[in-house]
Amino acid sequence: MITATGLSKRYGAKTAVNDITFTVRPGVVTGFLGPNGAGKSTTMRMIVGLDRPSAGAVTVNGKPYAEHRAPLHEVGALLDAKAVHTGRTAENHLLAMAATHGIGRSRVREVIELTGLESVARKRVGGFSLGMGQRLGIAAALLGDPATVILDEPVNGLDPEGVLWVRQLVRHLASEGRTVFLSSHLMSEMAQTADHIVVLGRGEIIADAPVADIIEAGTRRRVRVRSPHASQLADLLAAPDVAVLRAEAGVLDVTGVEASVIGDLAAQHALALHELTPQHASLEEAYLALTSDVVEYRTEALR
Numbered sequence: 001m002i003t004a005t006g007l008s009k010r011y012g013a014k015t016a017v018n019d020i021t022f023t024v025r026p027g028v029v030t031g032f033l034g035p036n037g038a039g040k041s042t043t044m045r046m047i048v049g050l051d052r053p054s055a056g057a058v059t060v061n062g063k064p065y066a067e068h069r070a071p072l073h074e075v076g077a078l079l080d081a082k083a084v085h086t087g088r089t090a091e092n093h094l095l096a097m098a099a100t101h102g103i104g105r106s107r108v109r110e111v112i113e114l115t116g117l118e119s120v121a122r123k124r125v126g127g128f129s130l131g132m133g134q135r136l137g138i139a140a141a142l143l144g145d146p147a148t149v150i151l152d153e154p155v156n157g158l159d160p161e162g163v164l165w166v167r168q169l170v171r172h173l174a175s176e177g178r179t180v181f182l183s184s185h186l187m188s189e190m191a192q193t194a195d196h197i198v199v200l201g202r203g204e205i206i207a208d209a210p211v212a213d214i215i216e217a218g219t220r221r222r223v224r225v226r227s228p229h230a231s232q233l234a235d236l237l238a239a240p241d242v243a244v245l246r247a248e249a250g251v252l253d254v255t256g257v258e259a260s261v262i263g264d265l266a267a268q269h270a271l272a273l274h275e276l277t278p279q280h281a282s283l284e285e286a287y288l289a290l291t292s293d294v295v296e297y298r299t300e301a302l303r
């Protein structure tokens with residue numbers, strides 16, 4: 001369990017994280033989303049004691065990270081996979097970490113197998129690809145069999161097979177009752193991986209809810225209607241809160257009315273319907289709607 005209360009971080013005049021309060025619960029995968037510079041990495045660094053909060057506090061499993069006597073058993077974190085620039089082999093890197101906590105060689109072998117690093121375990125980490133570095137970072141995070149796992153952009157640099165592996169791994173870790181907190185800028189990835197998401201914009205929380213609720217709240221639901229009587233139906237649907245868009249001949253995209261209401265209306269007027277489909281917005285669309293006001297670096301439309 002991770003609990004942040006009134007957490008803030010300022011770097012000089014710059015406020016990176018502004019008075020955020022949230023809880024990351026065990027047994028589910030919680031995603032941490034936000035545009036570049038929103039403050040995700042800063043928040044994660046404060047959770048594991050690498051940055052000191054300017055105000056507020058954050059605890060892991062009930063205590064500030066620094067107060068845990070054997071932190072690797074409490075929290076496993078992958079914060080910057082590129083940080084391991086070493087002439088050591090992957091195995092020796094993990095053995096050195098294990099030694100600080102009295103973790104045995106057999107656990108090192110286990111995490112090497114779990115992360116698919118067997119074939120490169122005796123190779124120098126310096127020559128690793130980004131993807132192998134990510135796997136090694138995840139192996140290190142899991143070394144102490146921690147109750148809480150924090151992964152900053154874990155799928156960065158992984159190939160599709162690796163992405164699928166991370167997704168299955170984090171879901172498995174959550175199913176074991178662990179607290180799993182991962183950041184990503186890939187909304188589509190979050191939609192498939194997370195149960196719950198916390199969205200950060202300019203250092204503030206702008207959403208903290210189950211994925212399904214975020215999708216629901218971030219968009220107005222659209223219904224696609226196909227009918228040989230599309231024009232007649234469009235006239236019947238006209239109302240101040242209803243938008244009817246003629247997508248193509250015989251096809252309407254209707255916003256502001258439930259599909260069931262459209263179906264009933266068509267039946268009352270004996271108008272045949274050939275399609276009546278509620279369109280579900282993607283998490284990407286919902287996220288863009290949520291964060292459109294808070295992106296720090298806006299991209300100019302290409303001309």
Ligand SMILES: Nc1ncnc2c1ncn2[C@@H]1O[C@H](COP(=O)(O)OP(=O)(O)OP(=O)(O)O)[C@@H](O)[C@H]1O
Nearest residue numbers: 011014015016034035036037038039040041042043
């Ligand atoms: N050491 C620092 N000194 C000054 N400003 C910093 C420092 N670290 C982060 N910042 C600023 O704080 C803000 C939040 O940065 P942070 O890296 O936490 O965002 P992020 O959401 O992780 O973004 P990204 O996805 O780009 O990594 C940014 O505006 C960043 O420039």
